[in-house]
Amino acid sequence: MYAKGNCISDARQIFDGVLELDTVAWTTMISGYAQAGLLEEALKVFKEMQRVGGFLDQVGFVTVINACVGLGRRDDACELFSQMPSPNVVVWNVMISGHAKRGNEEEVVNFFLRMRKAGEKPTRSTLGSVLSTIASIAALDYGLLVHDMAIKLGLDSNVYVGSSLINMYAKCDKMDSSKKIFDYLPEKNVVLWNAMLGGYAQNGYASEVIELFSNMKGCGICPDEFTYTSILSACSSLEYLKMGCKLHSHIIKNQLASNLYVGNALVDMYAKSRDLKEARKQFKLIRD
Numbered sequence: 001m002y003a004k005g006n007c008i009s010d011a012r013q014i015f016d017g018v019l020e021l022d023t024v025a026w027t028t029m030i031s032g033y034a035q036a037g038l039l040e041e042a043l044k045v046f047k048e049m050q051r052v053g054g055f056l057d058q059v060g061f062v063t064v065i066n067a068c069v070g071l072g073r074r075d076d077a078c079e080l081f082s083q084m085p086s087p088n089v090v091v092w093n094v095m096i097s098g099h100a101k102r103g104n105e106e107e108v109v110n111f112f113l114r115m116r117k118a119g120e121k122p123t124r125s126t127l128g129s130v131l132s133t134i135a136s137i138a139a140l141d142y143g144l145l146v147h148d149m150a151i152k153l154g155l156d157s158n159v160y161v162g163s164s165l166i167n168m169y170a171k172c173d174k175m176d177s178s179k180k181i182f183d184y185l186p187e188k189n190v191v192l193w194n195a196m197l198g199g200y201a202q203n204g205y206a207s208e209v210i211e212l213f214s215n216m217k218g219c220g221i222c223p224d225e226f227t228y229t230s231i232l233s234a235c236s237s238l239e240y241l242k243m244g245c246k247l248h249s250h251i252i253k254n255q256l257a258s259n260l261y262v263g264n265a266l267v268d269m270y271a272k273s274r275d276l277k278e279a280r281k282q283f284k285l286i287r288d
Contacts, residue, residue, distance in 0.1 A: 008036045021049075023060070029045050042064065043067055062094055065091065092118075092126065093129070112146075128160055138171050150165070162192060163191050165181050166199060170200075182195075188221070197230040201230040201231075209234035210240075213230075236265075263282060263285065
């Protein structure tokens with residue numbers, strides 16, 4: 001109760017007063033520290049538990065592995081993982097997402113293949129982490145494998161997985177494949193539209209960005225800062241100053257002018273359209 005109420009010192013005081021600590025007590029204290037962001041303290045309690053011969057349940061193990069991953073202690077996380085007799089999908093996801101966040105591409109793919117070999121079914125979270133890693137290294141062969149797996153698991157129509165697939169194919173310069181996935185998905189939210197717009201923008205398809213943005217507005221989807229960043233990038237490439245100015249007005253109305261990424265895109269758009277006076281003005285407005 002105290003740990004979940006963010007009164008971690010009170011929780012520790014009671015913990016220290018318990019004469020016989022069981023698995024639940026150790027797990028609760030470790031989880032409390034982890035939830036409070038005190039990862040080093042969580043690991044200290046875990047080491048204390050090991051010293052006195054205490055045990056953790058699977059929830060506790062996941063928490064400790066998460067703490068190791070959060071602190072970048074790869075070897076410790078892998079050691080703990082190897083001690084688990086039958087890791088569930090949550091534990092596999094922790095290892096995969098943790099390595100993905102730290103850019104350990106080889107380990108992400110390695111753990112994913114081991115997970116499949118162990119017969120554990122990936123979730124949309126698993127596929128999202130793996131696809132983002134594959135996108136960063138443009139490993140199309142692995143991307144095709146994961147796409148095939150998503151279809152077999154019935155996750156290819158999921159918005160989260162769909163946007164990850166669009167991004168992966170875009171990073172591999174396969175915009176036709178990205179477009180097929182985008183068209184296939186029955187429900188399209190702003191994340192999906194942004195994934196497609198971003199893919200076109202990154203690969204230099206400026207005209208397609210403009211056309212897709214027009215379709216997006218026609219479908220009644222409200223643009224956000226990521227939308228405007230992509231469309232301003234297209235305006236920069238095409239030197240569409242007039243359209244860029246119109247977008248700038250919408251950006252101000254939607255109170256997105258102070259966003260750093262939008263600010264950068266505005267400077268770039270005005271500079272490439274040779275309006276250096278306005279580019280300088282927008283540059284001065286960027287706080288950081």
